[in-house]
Amino acid sequence: MKNYHYIISLFLLSIISCSNDLGSQQLNQSEIVSSKGERIYISTINLGVTGDKQFTVITDKKIMDVKDFDKTNSLKGLDPFIYSFSNDTLNLYFRNSVRYKVPFNTESIKVDYFELNNADYIELYKKTFENKLYHSVPNHNDSGGYPNMLKPPKENSK
Secondary structure: OHHHHHHHHHHHHHHHHOOOOHHHOOEEEEEEEOOOOOEEEEEEEEEOOOOOEEEEEEEOOOOOOHHHOOHHHOEEOOOOOEEEEEOOEEEEEEEOOOOOOOOOOOOOOEEEEEEEOHHHHHHHHHHHHHOOOOEOOOOOOOOOOOOOOOOOOOOOOO
8 A cells, every 4th residue: 555655646746747837937038238229138948857948039028927938939959059249249159050040120139140060069168158258048157057067187298
């Protein structure tokens, strides 16, 4: 009888933990402001027990609640692109192919798309941990961050 309760408890926990209720998920947003004051937002939500199902969208309106997030017009996947913003130009860097286009036009923000091979993408991704010029989606610091990564040992040069 004790095993029966144990199995039922595990079953119920697995059902509850696998639920992808958007209302319980955290919304991450980065605001980009042009020199003329126009705003766009790079927004992400993560679903699943480990948060390994991510959706990203670029909008011209701030998403106020995770329930308003439109998954149908979003890009699915972790680290979908890297971005930089300067001189009213939003640069989107994709690994191997451009998989997303901004679904609206802006008056003062130009959007450029770049395809990078895997090696170049990884080199650029390393720069996102500084959060100065290049940014990940979501930003490392804004999303609670990735754990501090250990640096490889330095080789002694003789």
